Structures are given as C-alpha cells and as structure tokens.
Amino acid sequence: MQRLSTFFYTRPATLRIAQELLGKVLVTRFDGKETAGRILEVEAYLGTRDRACHAYGARRTPRNNSMYATGGIAYVYRCYGIHHLFNVVTNGPGIPHAILIRALEPLRGQEIMQHRMGRPVPAARLTRGPGNLARALGLDRSHDGRSLCSRDLFIASDGIVLSPGRIGRSPRIGVDYAGSDALLPYRFYIKGHPSISGRPVH
DNA sequence: CGACCGATCGTCT
DNA sequence: GACGATCGGTCGA
Numbered sequence: 001m002q003r004l005s006t007f008f009y010t011r012p013a014t015l016r017i018a019q020e021l022l023g024k025v026l027v028t029r030f031d032g033k034e035t036a037g038r039i040l041e042v043e044a045y046l047g048t049r050d051r052a053c054h055a056y057g058a059r060r061t062p063r064n065n066s067m068y069a070t071g072g073i074a075y076v077y078r079c080y081g082i083h084h085l086f087n088v089v090t091n092g093p094g095i096p097h098a099i100l101i102r103a104l105e106p107l108r109g110q111e112i113m114q115h116r117m118g119r120p121v122p123a124a125r126l127t128r129g130p131g132n133l134a135r136a137l138g139l140d141r142s143h144d145g146r147s148l149c150s151r152d153l154f155i156a157s158d159g160i161v162l163s164p165g166r167i168g169r170s171p172r173i174g175v176d177y178a179g180s181d182a183l184l185p186y187r188f189y190i191k192g193h194p195s196i197s198g199r200p201v202h
Numbered sequence: 203c204g205a206c207c208g209a210t211c212g213t214c215t
Numbered sequence: 216g217a218c219g220a221t222c223g224g225t226c227g228a
Contacts, residue, residue, distance in 0.1 A: 043220070052220070063213060081211035083221050100220060131221045141212095174220050 001025065001156040006149060009071030014090045014097040018044040019188050021088065021155070023162045026104060028137045029152040033112045035137045037104025037127045039155075041189040041196050043172045045087070047096045052178035055096035066145040067096035074153065076134070076144040083131030084140045088148060088155070102130045102173070102187075103195050104137075113137070128195040166191050 075087035104127035113136035
C-alpha cells in the first residue's frame with residue numbers, strides 16, 4: 001500500500017484526480033479501529049464558477065473554508081442535519097476544488113462499520129452513498145480540514161490499475177438547483193459495481 | 203420499479 | 216426562517 005502524497009492532490013487537474021481516485025483505498029484508524037474501503041464513485045466540484053459547488057461565486061464561510069486550503073486535506077460538512085459528507089480537497093491554495101467520495105467497497109473493519117451504523121445493514125449497502133460511507137468510516141465534522149497524509153486518515157494505492165473502459169461518467173447526483181451546471185458530467189464511477197449509488201448512466 | 207415523505211439541524215439570508 | 220452534494224421506508228402501478 002502506497003500512501004498518496006501531497007503532490008497527488010495539489011495538481012491543478014481536479015477532473016483527472018477524480019478519475020485517478022477510483023480504485024484507490026480510503027483508510028481511517030480512529031480510536032485504534034481500522035476501517036478501509038476501495039473508492040468506487042466520486043464527484044468533482046470545480047470552485048467559484050460551478051453553481052453546484054459550495055464555493056460558487058467565491059462564497060467563503062466557516063463551513064466551506066477548508067475548500068480554500070491547499071489540496072490534500074478533508075472537507076467534511078453536515079448535510080440535511082443528519083449526514084456527514086466527505087470530500088477530498090484538490091488544487092492549490094485559494095482554489096476551492098473538491099471531490100466528493102460517494103461509494104466504497106468495504107475492505108477492512110466491516111465489523112466496526114456495522115457497529116458504527118448502529119443497526120443491521122447488508123454488506124453491499126454499508127458504504128454505498130456519501131452519508132453512509134462517512135458514518136461507516138467514522139468521519140464527521142471534527143475531521144474537516146485534516147490532512148489526508150495523516151497516520152489515522154489517508155488514501156493509498158495498492159497497485160490496482162483500472163482500464164479506462166471500466167470507468168463510467170455521468171452528471172452529478174442531487175444538484176438540480178445548479179441550473180445548467182447540473183448537467184456537467186463530473187461524476188465518475190466503476191461500471192457495474194453493486195455498491196454504486198444512484199443509477200449508473202451508460 | 204418510481205414517486206413521495208419525514209427525519210433533523212447547522213448554516214446562511 | 217428556509218434550505219440542503221441524503222437515506223430508508225412506504226405506497227401505488
């Protein structure tokens with residue numbers, strides 16, 4: 001397992017990074033409990049001119065402040081008062097790009113994930129959907145702004161390389177309020193995987 | 203299968 | 216005071 005370096009995240013190529021994150025492994029080691037999952041589905045949010053992005057119009061508030069930091073940190077926010085959504089901040093300082101992680105394939109610590117969900121959950125649904133996976137990995141607002149090159153929070157490559165033909169692409173989910181930007185094809189996923197959220201568009 | 207609905211609360215207007 | 220980058224359950228076709 002090779003941990004991704006700061007350089008991976010700070011490149012000014014968020015759409016490329018989004019695709020490269022597919023197949024990588026997100027790991028948390030909180031409270032001595034290791035949980036890990038392979039990234040199956042992501043969405044890119046491209047800063048101040050993207051209506052679906054929290055930084056649209058250069059909006060900067062206490063909530064989205066970490067988007068403006070340099071790449072390689074987490075942006076975690078609360079959604080609908082219930083869920084936490086985990087993002088990877090990319091690009092250089094002052095450029096508020098981020099990639100939402102939408103689905104994982106559970107690899108390690110499934111017992112711990114089950115316990116965190118607080119109710120019986122089928123294995124395939126444990127880390128399907130951004131709210132579910134954040135909960136399963138123990139991610140919450142307290143991790144906002146944390147480095148993704150930490151001992152207890154990081155993304156690694158285990159050498160698995162996806163052929164381009166296995167990557168699907170579609171508009172982002174749940175951003176109808178974004179007008180024409182809701183149509184931008186900034187969602188990427190591994191085709192045909194049972195833990196993909198929403199409906200794959202081929 | 204698709205449509206709809208309630209939960210629940212921090213954030214911003 | 217309104218609103219979500221969601222989720223799971225329910226209802227009807």
